[in-house]
Amino acid sequence: MQFDVKTVKKYESQFASPLYVFDEDAFVKNYRHFEECLKKVYNNYKISYSYKTNYAPYIGRLVKNLGGYAEVVSDMELTIARKVGNEDKHIVFNGPCKESLLEGFILNGGMANVDNFEELKRILSYAKKNPQYIYNFGLRVNIDIGQGFISRFGIDESDLKAVFDKVKTVPNAKIIGIHCHIGRSRSIDAWKKRATKMIEIADKYFTRQPEYISLGSGMFGEMNPSLSVQFESDIPSYEEYAEAVAGPFADHFSGDDKPVLFTEPGTTLINKYISFISKVLSIKHIKGKTFIVLNGSKHNIGEICELKNLPIQIISESKNKENVSDADCVGYTCLEHDVLYKDFSGSISVGDYIIFDNAGGYSNVSKPPFIKPNCYMISSNGSIIKRAESTEEVICTYE
Ligand SMILES: Cc1ncc(COP(=O)(O)O)c(C=O)c1O
Structure with missing residues (x-):
């Protein structure tokens, strides 16, 4: 599914970020x-x-x-x-x-x-x-x-x-x-x-x-x-x-x-019919390696990202982009191996959106409540498929 800045911003204002979109x-x-x-x-x-x-x-x-x-x-x-x-x-x-x-x-x-x-x-x-x-x-x-x-x-x-x-x-x-x-x-x-x-x-x-x-x-x-x-x-x-x-x-x-x-x-x-929209929180340069930190996790897009780089779209409004090479797009967890995309080369800025296509299988159903609850999933026709989980829902079964 192809996205543009206007649609992504509209989705974010309605459903927050990150977000799954079903085509x-x-x-x-x-x-x-x-x-x-x-x-x-x-x-x-x-x-x-x-x-x-x-x-x-x-x-x-x-x-x-x-x-x-x-x-x-x-x-x-x-x-x-x-x-x-x-x-x-x-x-x-x-x-x-x-x-x-x-x-x-x-x-x-x-x-x-x-x-x-x-x-x-x-x-x-x-x-x-x-x-x-x-x-x-x-x-x-x-x-x-x-x-x-x-x-x-x-x-x-x-x-x-x-x-x-x-x-x-x-x-x-x-x-x-x-x-x-x-x-x-x-x-x-x-x-x-x-x-x-x-x-x-x-x-x-x-x-x-x-x-x-x-x-x-x-x-x-x-x-x-x-x-x-x-x-x-x-x-x-x-x-x-x-x-x-x-x-x-x-x-x-x-x-x-x-x-x-x-x-x-x-x-x-x-x-192929679910995309995952994540947002760039920071771009870090550490000992010669670049990390693009996202508000999503590898758990959101499933195991496939350990084997392959999913197709991505970069949605950006920024005039101030930086060129990076061989950067790892990494998740919000504290796991070193929370890498959603390896060796990204291109121009990117904090606040841009990285959209992962092909995120429909073994993704939302495999997402543990680890560090953050799961996000909204909506249909491209506007229906809500899953609302975001709350912290209360994550802890309510613990005594
Ligand atoms: C018994 C069975 N049926 C169906 C499937 C779905 O397979 P796929 O996602 O490759 O279509 C699996 C996946 O492991 C399975 O074990």
């Missing part, structure tokens, strides 16, 4: 484009939006109104997805630590994917205690597609036969879906392998076919060229991802009861 129209356009690309190849495709990436209820509601499902990984996220108005049958419940909401969720027709044997035992014991109810659920499968590391999530492929056999001994329990998610594997080749492997598993263990197969997430979203050049590989288009992911499904499954194919995009849907 709602662009989000909706991207959402529709992404979904269309996948549906064109396999018409039984559904988005389940990853709440952990950004669970702002305003955004969850928008996704719901666009027809998307919710993907949640804790009782807290499930509660948010429900509050937003999602029915349980439109929620995918993943994660290694499902708490007291699990049983009710399953009985309401929600899609819970079992992560481990203890969770499986729990569900089977609910089923044995309540033979009058049906317990349908899915499995998170831990597959190897040559990703080069051992993931801790899900049930190992080698244990699947034992799991399916065990579930068959409980007449009112049934495995209806399978799920996987593989981190650090955003390439087309990795997605092709993931889709093919999950289809093989479906063929091997289901007499007919599963009701759903969720392939998790980990696709690149649209991004500004200043960010994409920082990745070693090219950024695939949505059309390329669609062919890789939905293509094998279209070739393999047909008929009215073909499985729903889910992916669980977070980053892909939200990252």
Whole structure:
């Protein structure tokens, strides 16, 4: 989203600084484009939006109104997805630590994917205690597609036969879906392998076919060229991802009861569409190094800033700018490693605004109340998405 001095000043007078701004129209356009690309190849495709990436209820509601499902990984996220108005049958419940909401969720027709044997035992014991109810659920499968590391999530492929056999001994329990998610594997080749492997598993263990197969997430979203050049590989288009992911499904499954194919995009849907506006508090020169001190923190823009420099815009009214080179833009915390942007070279002045684009994912939801409470988030259409937190709200749970 492009900003100018007038807009930024107006925002500051209304909502203080720093501030998150959500580009709602662009989000909706991207959402529709992404979904269309996948549906064109396999018409039984559904988005389940990853709440952990950004669970702002305003955004969850928008996704719901666009027809998307919710993907949640804790009782807290499930509660948010429900509050937003999602029915349980439109929620995918993943994660290694499902708490007291699990049983009710399953009985309401929600899609819970079992992560481990203890969770499986729990569900089977609910089923044995309540033979009058049906317990349908899915499995998170831990597959190897040559990703080069051992993931801790899900049930190992080698244990699947034992799991399916065990579930068959409980007449009112049934495995209806399978799920996987593989981190650090955003390439087309990795997605092709993931889709093919999950289809093989479906063929091997289901007499007919599963009701759903969720392939998790980990696709690149649209991004500004200043960010994409920082990745070693090219950024695939949505059309390329669609062919890789939905293509094998279209070739393999047909008929009215073909499985729903889910992916669980977070980053892909939200990252590019939230900007974080911070203000320059001071410019320091220490032992030959320049530091630009901001009123935001790396916690506001998420972990990605440890790996990449996010695209930035400098908004300035100053006539008195100084030229700096290889400066670190640092945050308000007392952490030496609170660096939002490394090696900035250009002209800058105290009072300027540095706007970080691509700050939508794992940002506001990962911001701890460390040293300062969190700030406002607004939509470009003027709605307030989150008001700023107060100190009172931060301390109110402490006795
Ligand atoms: C199970 C699961 N689904 C979805 C996501 C969202 O991934 P991304 O933000 O890359 O789209 C994650 C991220 O870790 C995940 O673990």
